[in-house]
Amino acid sequence: MLLKTIIKKIESKYPLNLAYDWDNVGLLVGDFDMNVEKVLVVLEANEKVIDEAIENNIDLIITHHPFIFKKMNKINTMDLKGKLIHKLIKNDIALYSMHTNFDIAYDGxxxxxxxxxxxxxxxxxxxTNTETLYKLAVYVPTTHIDKVKNALADAGAGHIGNYSHCSFSSQGVGSFKPLDNSNPYIGSLGELELVEEVKIETIVPQRILGGVISSMINAHPYEEVAYDIYKLENKGNSVxxxxxxxxxxxxxxxxxxxxxxxxxxxxxxxxxxxxxxxxxxxxxxxxxxxxxxxxxxxxxxxxxxxxxxxxxxxxxxxxxxxxxxxxxxxDTEDIFKDAISIYLDDIKGIEVIKSNINLNPFKIV
Ligand SMILES: [Zn+2]
Structure with missing residues (x-):
């Protein structure tokens, strides 16, 4: 799976804008277009962790503590951090950090x-933040109303207070003309088509917007799904x-x-x-x-x-x-490995490994 696809999924649930201003989160080292098969999760990355990643053919390390925190003016091997960044890049390993955004977010x-x-x-x-809400409106042929509505609700859209499956539907006529290279579900190439459609409107919090849109598109029969997303002034849950x-x-x-x-x-x-x-x-x-x-x-x-x-x-x-x-x-944060693994395990096509390096700098004697 492409790194940018994994990051998009992670940030739909744990957006970077939840982090404090002083923090440094997101992709700190790496190429958004690289392919990722194996992911190592760990509280923070030092040389032992990077060596562990190299031994295990890891493509992506995800840390809680930001790997790069202080401003750097040069990256070279005379400096420990520079040496580690150089080692990561030489070994094609990307590094992503999710810190205060993961502390603050729901399910963090x-x-x-x-x-x-x-x-x-x-x-x-x-x-620290109040959740941004969106209105999602999608145009659906009458044959697929229930399928699309269920997909939206199953992905978490349409929650208002203690009510789920909230939506509004209105009937109308959709029109479109399939052009060259299209593969229309209804209609023929070059001919204007009029179809009885229903506009389904529902409410979606930002953290699940990406997942809701994917589910909606999967459930919709059209090659090109017509939908609109509006940012709302209404405020969602507090985080x-x-x-x-x-x-x-x-x-x-x-x-x-x-x-x-x-x-x-x-x-x-x-x-x-x-x-x-x-x-x-x-x-x-x-x-x-x-x-x-x-x-x-x-x-x-x-x-x-x-x-x-x-x-x-x-x-x-x-x-x-x-x-x-x-x-x-x-000890309050080493559980990051377990917490983030639960989320990543739902992303198909990647293997997630928890680091075995003991990072606690303190010993009790
Ligand atoms: Zn910490």
Whole structure:
């Protein structure tokens, strides 16, 4: 599959414009027109990861942390990053990074963390964007109304609040003249054709627009499908950093710590707060989210689960009576490999491999 096709699919669900301005996401090294068969997913890329990719004939590495972050004025082998970029290009390996756009997006890293922990009905902790909505209008011959409507709904179009399959249909007459080299489903070359058609209109959020259009075209009988896409002023669901969820049963802070250790398969986490506190509402920010403890407290959370808690932030959290669980930056984000693999596994024609390199710079002794 062409790299640009894979990127189009990824970015229809995890658009680059969700990322913070300071971030650096997207295709950082590579040729959009190259063919990709094998993909390596990993938290970040260092020389060991690139060597692992070369050994496994990988065409594309997908990382969470941006491979290129600081501005570079030259790319040469005297500099470590330059050497790695040179190695990637020499070995025909592309590198794509999805960072804060993947943290923020629906079904991204924070949502994966919530599902892994069994925290249900989570909401966004800090709203950063509101989803852009589109109106999709497609003209369908009367024989294929149900088929196209079902394809649109199955791909996720037509959701309004707690209602699915929302659409509006109006009847009319479509006209077209098939030209040379066309292969019309209805009509003959060079003759003006009039066909009873129905215009189906439905609403589609940006993140699934690409998939909805593909499904619609597959279900439609015409060689050239006539459709319109309008950007709407109506706003869709909010997306943003972190998640917050109300637990079904209260548990103690200590029980919650043990649950996290088990689910993340780690032996050691740091906790700020009273281990006997009853926890009813949890906030999660994967990676470096410790500075959001006040926001989590204001949102009614009893605990913030995150990484990278600094000493003075820990003191401040204690002072305002906020519990914080610091699972470590690495351990809240190494699950990126699992989270993105679930999505990529649905893309036919590529093999996805999770990196075996241990990237945690810390050891517990
Ligand atoms: Zn991170």
């Amino acid at each position: 890293l924070n949502d994966y963390f919530m599902k892994l922990m069994g925290f249900e009905n989570s909401k966004v902790l800090e709203v 943003g950093l972190g998640r917050i969820s109300k637990l079904q049963d209260n548990i103690t802070l200590e029980e919650l710590c043990n649950k996290i250790k088990e689910k993340l398969n780690i032996d050691h986490i740091r906790v700020v707060g009273n281990l006997n506190d009853k926890i009813n509402k949890v906030a999660v920010v994967t990676g470096s989210g410790a500075d959001m403890f006040k926001k989590a407290k204001r949102s009614g959370a009893d605990v913030l689960i995150t990484g990278d808690m600094k000493y003075h932030d820990a003191q401040d959290a204690l002072d305002i009576g906020m519990n914080v669980i610091d699972c470590g930056h690495f």
